[in-house]
Amino acid sequence: MSAAAEATVLITHDVGLHARPSVKFTKLAKTFAADVEIALAANGPWFDAKSIVKVMAAKAPKGTVLHIRASGNGADDAVRALIDLVQRDFDEDAGHVRSA
Amino acid sequence: MSNVGIVIVSHSPLVAEGTADMVRQMVGDEVPLAWCGGNGHGGLGTNVEAIMGAIDKAWSEAGVAILVDLGGAETNSEMAVEMIGEPRAQKIIVCNAPIVEGAVMAATESSGGASLKEVVATAHELSPS
Numbered sequence: 001m002s003a004a005a006e007a008t009v010l011i012t013h014d015v016g017l018h019a020r021p022s023v024k025f026t027k028l029a030k031t032f033a034a035d036v037e038i039a040l041a042a043n044g045p046w047f048d049a050k051s052i053v054k055v056m057a058a059k060a061p062k063g064t065v066l067h068i069r070a071s072g073n074g075a076d077d078a079v080r081a082l083i084d085l086v087q088r089d090f091d092e093d094a095g096h097v098r099s100a
Numbered sequence: 101m102s103n104v105g106i107v108i109v110s111h112s113p114l115v116a117e118g119t120a121d122m123v124r125q126m127v128g129d130e131v132p133l134a135w136c137g138g139n140g141h142g143g144l145g146t147n148v149e150a151i152m153g154a155i156d157k158a159w160s161e162a163g164v165a166i167l168v169d170l171g172g173a174e175t176n177s178e179m180a181v182e183m184i185g186e187p188r189a190q191k192i193i194v195c196n197a198p199i200v201e202g203a204v205m206a207a208t209e210s211s212g213g214a215s216l217k218e219v220v221a222t223a224h225e226l227s228p229s
Contacts (some may be wrong), residue, residue, distance in 0.1 A: 023126045023208050030212030052208040053225040 003034075005079040006069035008042075013089040016061035021090040026052045028085055032078035034070040042067055049082070104210040104219045105132035105158035107166045108203050109151055109173045113138040119167070119200050127207040134158035146173045151180035155192060163191035163216030165223065167203045191216060197223035 013021055029036045029049040036049040040060055047054040049068065060066055066086060070078040085091070106123065110116040116137030123133055134157035139145030151166075158164055166181075168174045174194060181192045193216060195202055202223040209222040 019204070020126050023204065026208055027127070027211055050212070051222075051225075052205050053222060056205075 003073075003075040004069070004071040005075040006067070007079050007083055008065050008067050009083045009086045011060055011062055011064045011066055011086055013086070013092065014062055016064060017055065017058065017066070017086075019056065020092070022052060022056040024090050025082065025085060026050060026055050028081060029078065032070070032074050032081070034072040034075040034078045036068065036070045036078050036082070039067040039069075040064055102162050103131050103160060103213060104162045104206075104216050105134070105155075105160040105164040106203055106207050106210060107151070107154045107158050107164055107177075108133075108135040108137075108199065109146055109154070109166060109177050110135075110137040110169045110199060111144040111146055111173060112169075115169065115199070119203050122200065123203050123207045126204055127211050131207045131210045132158040132160050132164075133207070146176045148176050148180045148183065151177050152184060155180060155184060159188075161191075162210075163193070163219075165206050165210070165216065165219050166192065166194045167197060167199045167206065167223065168194060169199045193220045195220055195223040197226045201226050 037046040038049045039046045047058055068079050068082050108116045108119045116135040120133055120135040134154035136150040136154040155164055166177050168177050177194045181189050206219045206223040209219045
């Protein structure tokens with residue numbers, strides 16, 4: 001079974017998709033079988049969301065509208081879970097943000 | 101634990117421990133991790149025995165990736181791998197990558213269950229080619 005899903009989410013976390021959030025994002029992406037990609041604009045370029053090096057290099061700051069797309073098994077679940085993570089500010093409180 | 105282990109070898113115990121701390125806090129506990137650093141007398145340096153001990157501590161059947169800082173850390177790590185010998189030696193790779201970034205990136209890759217080859221490739225992506 002294959003499927004495709006795509007959605008956008010606003011990054012509200014103070015430091016954006018930087019070191020610590022990138023690790024969480026990538027780790028979550030890796031738990032899905034689907035291919036998952038992110039982009040900072042609708043027309044790309046698209047980066048492999050399971051590559052920690054590429055996600056960190058994207059340097060998406062606070063206020064970025066992050067585009068997430070997935071294809072293959074569990075694509076919907078993958079996009080939904082990653083959107084949730086971004087909306088939860090990567091489960092970090094303000095204390096962690098300053099030291100990140 | 102079947103995730104690839106990460107070993108951090110620095111001339112400075114503070115750098116090694118701090119790097120390990122970053123891996124633990126940023127990536128988590130699901131990656132076997134060990135560090136060593138210092139000459140054993142409070143000074144800067146690395147030694148083969150301590151590196152072998154760290155490899156034992158972080159050992160995983162999936163293999164071990166070693167992140168090093170400067171010169172002697174690399175040669176002593178290679179010597180440690182040689183002394184450990186086969187069959188384990190073929191599952192241990194000394195990475196050519198910046199120690200802090202490499203350790204965090206390699207551990208992130210490992211935490212997802214990647215192979216030793218993939219973990220090392222991720223660390224190597226950070227090196228200027």
